[in-house]
Amino acid sequence: MAGAIEREINRDIEPKFGLVVQKYGGSSVATPEKIQNVASRVEARVETGAKMIVVVSAMGKTTDGLIAMAKQVSQNPFPREMDMLLATGEQVSAALLAMALLERGVKAVSRNAFQLGIVTSENYNNARIRDIDLSRLIRDLTDNSVVVVTGFQGVTPDGDLTTLGRGGSDTSAVALAAKAANAPDALWDSVVCEIYSDVSGIFAADPNKVKGARKLDYITHIEMLELASLGAKVLHMRSVEVARRYGVTLYCASTFSEERGTYVVKELPEWLESPVVTGVTVARNQIKFVVRRIPESGNALAGIFQALAVADVNIDMISTVTDEGLSYLSFTTIDAAAPAVIEAVSSCMREFECGKTGWEIGNGTQVAKVSAVGDGMNATKGVAGRAFSALRGANIKMLDISTSDINISVLVDESSADSAVEALVKEFGLVANAGE
Amino acid sequence: MAGAIEREINRDIEPKFGLVVQKYGGSSVATPEKIQNVASRVEARVETGAKMIVVVSAMGKTTDGLIAMAKQVSQNPFPREMDMLLATGEQVSAALLAMALLERGVKAVSRNAFQLGIVTSENYNNARIRDIDLSRLIRDLTDNSVVVVTGFQGVTPDGDLTTLGRGGSDTSAVALAAKAANAPDALWDSVVCEIYSDVSGIFAADPNKVKGARKLDYITHIEMLELASLGAKVLHMRSVEVARRYGVTLYCASTFSEERGTYVVKELPEWLESPVVTGVTVARNQIKFVVRRIPESGNALAGIFQALAVADVNIDMISTVTDEGLSYLSFTTIDAAAPAVIEAVSSCMREFECGKTGWEIGNGTQVAKVSAVGDGMNATKGVAGRAFSALRGANIKMLDISTSDINISVLVDESSADSAVEALVKEFGLVANAGE
Numbered sequence A, B: 001m002a003g004a005i006e007r008e009i010n011r012d013i014e015p016k017f018g019l020v021v022q023k024y025g026g027s028s029v030a031t032p033e034k035i036q037n038v039a040s041r042v043e044a045r046v047e048t049g050a051k052m053i054v055v056v057s058a059m060g061k062t063t064d065g066l067i068a069m070a071k072q073v074s075q076n077p078f079p080r081e082m083d084m085l086l087a088t089g090e091q092v093s094a095a096l097l098a099m100a101l102l103e104r105g106v107k108a109v110s111r112n113a114f115q116l117g118i119v120t121s122e123n124y125n126n127a128r129i130r131d132i133d134l135s136r137l138i139r140d141l142t143d144n145s146v147v148v149v150t151g152f153q154g155v156t157p158d159g160d161l162t163t164l165g166r167g168g169s170d171t172s173a174v175a176l177a178a179k180a181a182n183a184p185d186a187l188w189d190s191v192v193c194e195i196y197s198d199v200s201g202i203f204a205a206d207p208n209k210v211k212g213a214r215k216l217d218y219i220t221h222i223e224m225l226e227l228a229s230l231g232a233k234v235l236h237m238r239s240v241e242v243a244r245r246y247g248v249t250l251y252c253a254s255t256f257s258e259e260r261g262t263y264v265v266k267e268l269p270e271w272l273e274s275p276v277v278t279g280v281t282v283a284r285n286q287i288k289f290v291v292r293r294i295p296e297s298g299n300a301l302a303g304i305f306q307a308l309a310v311a312d313v314n315i316d317m318i319s320t321v322t323d324e325g326l327s328y329l330s331f332t333t334i335d336a337a338a339p340a341v342i343e344a345v346s347s348c349m350r351e352f353e354c355g356k357t358g359w360e361i362g363n364g365t366q367v368a369k370v371s372a373v374g375d376g377m378n379a380t381k382g383v384a385g386r387a388f389s390a391l392r393g394a395n396i397k398m399l400d401i402s403t404s405d406i407n408i409s410v411l412v413d414e415s416s417a418d419s420a421v422e423a424l425v426k427e428f429g430l431v432a433n434a435g436e
Helices: A032-046 A064-074 A080-102 A134-142 A168-181 A221-226 A236-244 A300-310 A338-351 A375-378 A382-392 A414-427 B032-046 B064-075 B079-103 B134-142 B168-181 B223-226 B237-246 B300-310 B338-351 B374-377 B383-393 B416-426
Strands: A021-023 A049-054 A108-111 A118-120 A130-132 A148-150 A153-155 A162-163 A193-195 A218-219 A249-254 A262-265 A280-297 A315-323 A326-334 A364-372 A400-404 A407-411 B019-024 B051-056 B110-111 B119-120 B129-132 B146-151 B153-155 B162-163 B191-197 B218-220 B249-254 B262-265 B279-295 B315-323 B326-334 B365-371 B400-404 B407-413
Touching: A021 A032, A021 A168, A032 A049, A032 A080, A032 B064, A049 A080, A049 A134, A049 A168, A064 A080, A064 B032, A064 B079, A080 A108, A080 A148, A080 A153, A080 A162, A080 B064, A080 B079, A080 B110, A108 A134, A130 A168, A134 A148, A134 A168, A148 A168, A148 A375, A153 B134, A162 A364, A168 A193, A168 A236, A218 A221, A221 A236, A221 A262, A221 A364, A236 A249, A280 A300, A280 A315, A280 A338, A280 A414, A300 A315, A300 A326, A300 A338, A315 A400, A338 B079, A364 A414, A382 A407, A382 A414, A407 A414, B019 B032, B032 B051, B051 B079, B051 B134, B051 B168, B064 B079, B079 B110, B079 B146, B079 B153, B079 B162, B110 B134, B129 B146, B134 B146, B134 B168, B146 B168, B153 B168, B168 B191, B168 B237, B218 B223, B223 B237, B223 B262, B223 B365, B279 B300, B279 B315, B279 B338, B279 B416, B300 B326, B300 B338, B300 B416, B315 B400, B365 B416, B383 B407, B383 B416, B407 B416
Parallel strands: A021 A049, A021 A193, A049 A148, A108 A148, A118 A153, A193 A249, A218 A262, B019 B051, B019 B191, B051 B146, B110 B146, B119 B153, B191 B249, B218 B262
Antiparallel strands: A118 A130, A153 A162, A249 A262, A280 A326, A280 A364, A315 A326, A364 A407, A400 A407, B119 B129, B153 B162, B249 B262, B279 B326, B279 B365, B315 B326, B365 B407, B400 B407
8 A cells, every 4th residue: 555665664774863852741750660660761862872851740640639739728729829839740750760860870960940941921820931041951961961850840030930731741841852952052963852651652543443553653743733633642732833843853652662653753754755644533523514695795704703703612624615696604613512603603694684695504413524634645646536535435425525735624424434534544555454 | 833923924015026937847737628727827817917928848748758759769869859859848838828828818929949049058958048038038028928938948059959957947937037037127127936836835844744844935045955855846956046046036836726835035025034944854865884993194084085976976964073093984875885885985995005093984874864954043043952952852863963054964763764853843833733
């Protein structure tokens, strides 16, 4: 099958990295034993000559425990104090990992957000990193220390502690790598940011649904953002955005095995022929609405989207067709109450005095969106045709279609979602040993 | 009985304090419920118009739990990393208390050692506070916030976290009070440092041993240092030393009741007639050695103390008598192995060629040291005589006696210790309702 073999890695020309930023999530440092395991992995890597920054999350369920205590003293814990509280979790794991490394004779030092000058915005609980003062980090690395960094946290310019929200430790790691990669006169030739979790990499389709789904050796940042659901348990998408913006190479693999993981890169290596489709993903629980006979004139269509935004309805896939002065609109929403959507559209239609066109809105039907994503799509003709043929061949009814340069999305009945994924995965060779 | 009634407080002229530094120990903040209790106490105090700094320890057994984890990753945890680890405990309780206060509508902000600029020496695990930058604290207090401070911790000039050793949170509180008391242009007229624990104050004798032992309303810093064992569960003596040096008034009371506690002051209030004896304490497990016929010439006596210091033997009470060119020495040690003491003394005697005097050392006998302490002793004649008469009247054999301006100590057989304390306590009126 096309696209399958190209993703095999060429181990001889695998890049060597000067500076390695590793991130270990909560499950990787959940117990002192697991911290020992991380220490042994770091030690092995140091022995290859890499300079290392290791970003850690709080141990296991520590953060949940702290939140539970906060709820016992306050119904709505003050955000600044919540961050002061939560920031302790990462400091515990950073100190323990540094101890474990020192015990093995590996020079190491733990650093928190104060010490590293990780400056953030002031929106507590969900702060954004503004800058990182690299001077301390460079001093530590020059000193040949492994720098163990508390993930998930920063400080405001005024010295208050902040936390970065869900997936914050990934963001810490990627931001450090981005800053280091763009540092002037750096001590390293290249930078990689490795994100370790209990998942072994990014798969071309959900391995729990698609038997034999291929693990990818490489995926581009853009593909990863389009295939967010395939990376959900591995990478926080905010950190992928940061990696994309600063051109940081990510690597995702399991903490608990030596199995090969997945590189998330700006561009695929030149020696790797770009596959047509990299992955197939499905978004369930979408509700599809159809609005018929909207007058083309008077901005009524734009009015609908504004009314839905005011009603806090998130819209995903949109299709419109206009014919003889009347527009037909189809859109999907996620987790929105159908009556609220219908009410928002209706009141907008009244406002625009659309009564005379005999407009109407359907009740909303439950659908699934199946997407095939690939950077190579725009350079290859007939990809959409292949996708549609494959779906038709599997007797799947396509409700709506939307395409972009690297994405083909099709709405299907929720009951057909699994067979639609299966058809596309087979068509584009994303299953290991499938007919090769 | 003399000395009893004078310790009753004159509540009408009780001083009012502008700045209140409170310290709550681990048992006072052990659970979210107990933190609520502390918050309600702080709230009540704020309502009296006091400006407040509240220093907290880690919750309950948190520190022990962190140490146990450290031991699981390292046999000898690196001291710098140990402090990074342990400092999290106080940050958790400070954040929770600030939340609890804010929930009650009391303006509050938690501050850690970084934020307050509590600069210490670099001896991790047992650092000494060098200075505190009051500017942030004054800003917070001017803002009418209760400042909730992480006890037990500081930062080195280079920004590493340190901890202050056992009783460190007491030291943090007293140091903040001392710095505030001596601040130029302060916002407050007066400063008091209140130490809360699960003990209701300082007693004139161990209340577990002496039924009805009187709780003191006042005690001087010097008396407290001499009576360390009576304050052991209430106050760390290092913090009393700091308080004495900077003239900080301490107040010790229970977190869990409104019962009146004890003020530890530089000088007793003028209206309070100074009692002769403030408290009686006993040190058990002392071993008394006697060395006989040491030649007076040749510095052999000094040699013995040097030899014992080299052998790491702590010496407590010393008595010497010299007669016809020969010295007789008696000293006590605590927790030292008798054979080590005998060997150190013997080798010193050999070195000084003392063989011809027929010197000898006894085997060491278990004794107790009973001490009566009082600032008023040096202004009152016949105190020693009263003490010795009382002991003789109770048929207690006095083995050795040592006196200073404010302390009379007597060695007795360990079995007589309790009756010796009882005799002195009665003689100096330190038991409530005893013959009044």
